[in-house]
Amino acid sequence: MFQTNTLSEKTKLLLRILFPILITQLGMYAMNFFDTIMSGQAGASDLAGVAIGSSLWVPIFTGVNGILLALSPIVAQLIGANKKERIASAVRQGIYLAVILAISIVTIGAFVLNPILNQMALEPEVRHTATFYLVALVTGIIPLFIYNALRCFIDALGQTRITMIITLAALPINIIFNYIFIFGKWGAPQLGGIGAGIASSITYWFTCTVAVIIVWRVRPFSIHQIWGKIEKPSLQAWWEQMKIGVPIGFAIFFEVSIFAAVTILMSSYSTITIAAHQAAMNFASFLYMIPLSISMALTIAVGFETGAKRMKDAKQYSYMGITVAVLLSIVCGCIIYIFNEPVARLYSTETQVIELTKHFLVFAIFFQLSDGVAAPIQGALRGYKDVNITLIVALISYWIIGLPSGYVLANFTSFGPFGYWIGLITGLAAGAILLFIRLRIVQRNARAQVVEY
Known part of the structure; x- marks a missing residue:
């Protein structure tokens, strides 16, 4: 990260940070994407x-991982x-916290998984797949959380291309092991959807190992000597991270869990x-x-400018990011409509399945527009x-407005x-409006505080 003086320079820097993050996120979600596609080819159940x-897994993972995301604005x-x-100590304590959370x-999960699944009206084959998919997945949860803590550190230094490279290297590994375990290739048992959980766990171990080596051996990460000393766990450091991370985590949890709740409610259908x-x-x-x-790129850019007390620059980054997100969301909506x-x-x-999916995709167009406003504002x-x-807005818009109206x-x-x-669309739209109002208030207050200072 470095200071910029013109809108042109800001645009170039934001895109330089954004592009690798985008490739990384697409790559990470592509793993879930291929899990779903390849499992679907094995059968509807x-x-x-x-x-x-x-x-059940995604809301828990994304919500708890939100605590680790606090490392990005901190660094x-x-x-x-x-x-x-002070960076090395913050990262070490973030890693300790990641292990404890995992x-x-x-x-x-060992105590609540079966009772939760037993409450759903699932066919036996579906329940079996869901259970052992999750059992396989959690064998990689510790390295997954460690990797995400390290990723926050790497990205906050502006070196987002590193996590892009790690993710691109991991994607083919995930696909290969999906192929092996879902369809029973090369002497492996044919496990169907359960095999997707095994493939994901193997991929988590791979990404963590690579990230640990890079932070240890590659500049500019190695100069911080994250692995240079064994530091005692600090409750104070954890508290400082959790003060920022817990609200982030709950806000993400409220948003993601409403989609999970809808899927669970859908279990009453065929x-x-x-x-x-x-x-x-x-x-x-x-x-x-x-x-x-x-959103993630804006957290880094706005956090950097805010730390330097350059509130005008932070504001410019915020609106630049929102504009780009809205334009790209319109493009994505057109893609869904044309290629459903x-x-x-x-x-x-x-x-x-194909015909019903096409109908659902029409509604997904409106998701893109609301997310194009709400997500970058959350990052800023x-x-x-x-x-x-943001936590309160997420609770109101998703769980008080979105889910009840959907039900x-x-x-x-x-x-x-x-x-x-x-x-869901109604809740997302309400959240976008409320978050925009909050951003205007925060920007006005931040600028006033700098003037007083």
């Missing part, structure tokens, strides 16, 4: 099982404030409906990586370290399962 398993502001000597999730819903949601989530990447049938055929060869607010109001439309109107999607 495998696709539905992975859908249920993912719906970015330390760099902006020229306090680089162990906690595995422990809790396996065909669950599979079609999952296919459309998977593709929409894949495209969501674009505004999410812009080819997209649907990626996920299944069954005619009923994290750069300002303003996270508590009513699905169960008391002729919309049926599509009612849940209309409710």
Whole structure:
């Protein structure tokens, strides 16, 4: 990261940070994308099982991982404030916290997984796939969380191309092991959707190992000597990270878990409906990586400028990111509308699944527009370290507005399962409006504080 003086320089720097993050996010989600596609080719019950398993895993992972995301604005502001000597300690404590969070999730999951699945009206094959998909997945949770802590450190230094390279190297590994374990190739057992969980776990171990070696051996990361000493765990350091990370994590959890809740509510419909819903949601989530990447880039850029007390520059980055995200979301919406049938055929060869997926994809267009506004604003607010109001906005817009309205439309109107999607769109739109209002308030207050200082 470095100071910029013109809009042209800011645009070039933001794109320099953004492009590798975008490739990284697309690559990371491509693993889930291929899990879903390849599981769907194994059968509708495998696709539905992975859908249920993912719906339980993704909200937990993304929510808890939000705590680790606090490292990005922490490190970015330390760099902006020229306090680089404190970076190594912050990263070490973030790694300790990552391990503790991972162990906690595995422990809790061992007690609650079966009771949760038993409460769902699932066919036996779907329940079996969901259970053992998750069991296989969590064998890689510790390296996954360590990698994400290291990734926050790497990205905050502006070296986002490094995580891009790691992810691009990991993607073919994930696909190969999916092929081996889902379809039973090269002497391996044919495990269907369960094999996708094994492939993901192997990939998590790979990415963590590579990241550890890079931080240890490659400049500019090695000069911080993250592995140079064994540091005692610090409750104070954990608390400082959690003050920022917990609201981020809960905000992400409220957003992601509403999609999971809808998938779980969909379990009352047929396996065909669950599979079609999952296919459309998977593709929409894949495209969501674009505004999410812009969000992550803004956290770094805004955090750097805020740490240096350059609030005008931070504001310019914020609106630049929102504009780019909205324009790209419009493009993505057009892609969904034009290519909905080819997209649907990626996920299944069954005619009923394909036709139902096409209908769900129409509603996914409106997801893109709301996310194009909300996601970059969330990233900018994290750069300002303003996270508590975002948490409240997420709770209201998703769980008080989105899910109840979706439930009513699905169960008391002729919309049926599509009612849940209309409710999600309503919640996302409400969240985008509220977050924009909050961003304006934060920017005004931040500028006033600098003037007073």
